[in-house]
Amino acid sequence: MSEWLQQAIARADSIQDGFEDQRATSLALLKDIKWPTRKTEAWKYTPLRAVERSAAIFKEESPELEPVAVEGLEFLELTFVDGQLVSLPEDLPEGLTIEMQESSLFAEIKPERHVFGLVNDVLAADVAVVTVAEGVAIEQLLRINNLLSNGAQGHIRVIVDIKAGASLKVVENAEGQGASLTTAYTEYQIGAEATLEHYRFALQAADNVAIGGCHFKLLESASLNSSIIGFGSDLQRIDTDIIHAGEKADAKLNAIYLLDGKELFDLHANVEHAVPNCTTEENIRGIAGDSSRAVFNGRIHIHRDAQKTLAELNNRNLLMSDKAEINTKPELEIYADDVRCAHGATIAEIDKKALYYLQTRGVSRSQAQLMLSFGFINELIDQMPTAELAEWVRPIIRDRFSQMEVK
Amino acid sequence: MKQANFSKLALKALLVRLRNPLNMSNENTLLSIKDLHASVEEKNILKGLNLDIKPGEVHAIMGPNGAGKSTTGYVLSGRDGYEVDSGSATLDGEDLLEMEVEDRAxxxxxxxxxxxxxxxxxxNLEFLKVxxxxxxxxxxEEALTSAEFLKIAKEACKQVNLPVSFLKRGVNEGFSGGEKKRNEIMQMILLQPKLCILDETDSGLDIDAMQVVANGVNSQRSPERSFIVVTHYQRLLDYIKPDFVHVLADGKIVKSGDASLAKELEAQGYSWLQAEPTEDELED
Structure with missing residues (x-):
């Protein structure tokens, strides 16, 4: 067991806040768990050295931090600084409530994969529970800010319950100043005929360690549209789990990663088709430059009863340097016979025909390459349903992209 | 010695003239293709193409499938995989074949x-601006500001009957066949080239769409600008009137004439070409 985990357990053991019982199960599991190594399948390409070496501390007092502004949007802000909830939105629209809850477990997820889910269970101090009442559509976007000051450690957990026929738009925004460490998990239950428009932005400084995930449970005819955009860092790991628990549910996940320097980005996307007639579409695209490393694992598990499932998974990658590395692995486990399921993973080169086409218009080869590489990810930005978010993130991605190109 | 030099030069000039009988003065030629041989994946496609085009002229190249019509455009524009084996092509006296694709443009x-x-x-808008x-x-010339460019791009859209909203879409993304062709013509209008090669621009178009495309092309005709209209069918030439019509077969021009040749081909088809053995076959 790592020293880092021992310290985390010691801290959890020492917390006396009246919720010891709620933490007990996870704490017991954590004490027994094997610290992941290269032999642990779920962490094969993502060494935990950055966690082991992290000097991030739990701060007694944190500076005041403000989340980044997005032109044209006023969010309902739910803000954590260094793991502590510092602000709840004022004047909540009718039908939306936010309460604090003592503890919650990541019960449906395999503990081995989610050693950090367990860490989060025992160390997340403030667990916020967001509820949208039945049939209510919340137009204003709710933003969950996970802000970390320099060198801080923080663990956050948010639970979102969207009742039948309701709809909600959520932005998860992580901003770490540097040398910080966080685990951040969100759990969504999307009720019957309810919809969730979801974003997770992890565009923070490179020397952060950020581990976390999103857990989506979809009931009958529920709909999810999620966009995840991440830069790499010392260690950036996101686990998404989409559970189709009710028939005719529909999930769309687009993810983009853009890596530079020695950054590491790891996305594990798991989809469980437990019932018939559900659809999943996942488009994951990444660009790895310099000596960065991208890890993608896309698992789709179609259970025996999940007939008439439609599932598509596509992961495309561009390598911009000889030293960059991409480890991609789609995994299909299909136990039903009447399903349509497609997957593909490629490490692509730039489309030669498109390159030639641009050049015949006088665009230089190097600029054409740049336009096409950016276009490759911009295509997914174009698909983001809230245009203001797309317009905000596009120049950020473009800037990083042109910096990568210069090297 | 002097005399010998003179006669060598005279001989050279004579040879140039013999190889190039139609073109008396090189200065007045926009495009000059001489004995061009080119291959794709080691298969010879162009087998001695000669063509001279003066500013302002419209040349139609017709011919059966596989004759090398599209290859001509690809070779001139410098597409990867289209190898020039011998011969030359110059644009305004400059060696085209030595240039990068973008420099030719x-x-x-x-x-x-x-x-x-x-x-x-x-x-589309970003691409066009770049x-x-x-x-x-x-x-x-100086680069246009975004506002200046948007104005001329909108005008160009109007000229080819494309909704302005198409500027915001991905390049050709989800465009119908006709919309793609109109987008090509719009690019031509914006880029103001000296020589335009239209590669089967009529294929897949109905009469109305073809008329829009032809109007776009005709609006761009000028004493300085030349066109090569590559087509399998004669009907496009009812709308874009050519000065010369060439029949390309098996990699070289086998017959040239004025616009009436296109009518003739329409009546006869291309079967007469296959009836006569080609020179290569005779040599074999």
């Missing part, structure tokens, strides 16, 4: 594709 060559490629994620900027830079 900047020198004034434009190829309107038979199948324009879709590029999702790259907006292309026009590159063209202007090559001509020593």
């Amino acid at each position: 900047r020198a004034g060559l434009f190829l309107a594709f038979q199948y324009p490629v879709e590029i999702p994620g790259v907006s 292309a026009v900027d590159a063209q202007r830079e090559a001509r020593g």
Whole structure:
């Protein structure tokens, strides 16, 4: 067991806040768990050295931090600084409530994969529970800010319950100043005929360690549209789990990663088709430059009863340097016979025909390459349903992209 | 010694003239293709193509499938995999075949594709601006501001009957066949090339769409600008009147004439070409 985990357990053991019982199960599991190594399948390409070496501390007092502004949007802000909830939105629209809850477990997820889910269970101090009442559509976007000051450690957990026929738009925004460490998990239950428009932005400084995930449970005819955009860092790991628990549910996940320097980005996307007639579409695209490393694992598990499932998974990658590395692995486990399921993973080169086409218009080869590489990810930005978010993130991605190109 | 030198030069000049009987003065030629041989994947496609085009002329190249019509455009524009084995091609006296693809475009060559490629994620407007900027830079002109460019891009849209909203979409993304062709013509209008090669721009178009495309092309005809209209069928030439019509078969021009030749071909088809053995076959 790592020293880092021992310290985390010691801290959890020492917390006396009246919720010891709620933490007990996870704490017991954590004490027994094997610290992941290269032999642990779920962490094969993502060494935990950055966690082991992290000097991030739990701060007694944190500076005041403000989340980044997005032109044209006023969010309902739910803000954590260094793991502590510092602000709840004022004047909540009718039908939306936010309460604090003592503890919650990541019960449906395999503990081995989610050693950090367990860490989060025992160390997340403030667990916020967001509820949208039945049939209510919340137009204003709710933003969950996970802000970390320099060198801080923080663990956050948010639970979102969207009742039948309701709809909600959520932005998860992580901003770490540097040398910080966080685990951040969100759990969504999307009720019957309810919809969730979801974003997770992890565009923070490179020397952060950020581990976390999103857990989506979809009931009958529920709909999810999620966009995840991440830069790499010392260690950036996101686990998404989409559970189709009710028939005719529909999930769309687009993810983009853009890596530079020695950054590491790891996305594990798991989809469980437990019932018939559900659809999943996942488009994951990444660009790895310099000596960065991208890890993608896309698992789709179609259970025996999940007939008439439609599932598509596509992961495309561009390598911009000889030293960059991409480890991609789609995994299909299909136990039903009447399903349509497609997957593909490629490490692509730039489309030669498109390159030639641009050049015949006088665009230089190097600029054409740049336009096409950016276009490759911009295509997914174009698909983001809230245009203001797309317009905000596009120049950020473009800037990083042109910096990568210069090297 | 002097005399010997003189006679060598005279002989050279004579040879040039013999190889190039139609073109008396090189200065007045925009495009000059001489004995061009080219291959794709080691298969010879062009087998001695000769063609001279003066400013302002419209040349139609017709011929059966597989004759090398599209290859001509690809070779001139410098597509990867299209190898020039021998011969030359100059644009305004400059050696085209030595240039990079983008430099040929900047020198004034434009190829309107038979199948324009879709590029999702790259907006049409951004692409057009970058292309026009590159063209202007090559001509020593200043780049346009975004507002200036948007204005001329909107005008160009109108000219080819494309909704302005198409500027915001990905390049050719989800465009119908006709819309793609109109987008090609719009690019031509914006880039103001010296020589336009239209590669089967009529294919897949109905009469109305063809008329829009032809009007776009005709609006761009000028004493300085030349066109090569590559087509399998005569009907496009009812709308874009050519000065010369060439029949390309088995990699070389086998017959040239005026617009009436196109009518003749329409009546006869191309079967008469296959009836006569080609020179290569005779040599074999």
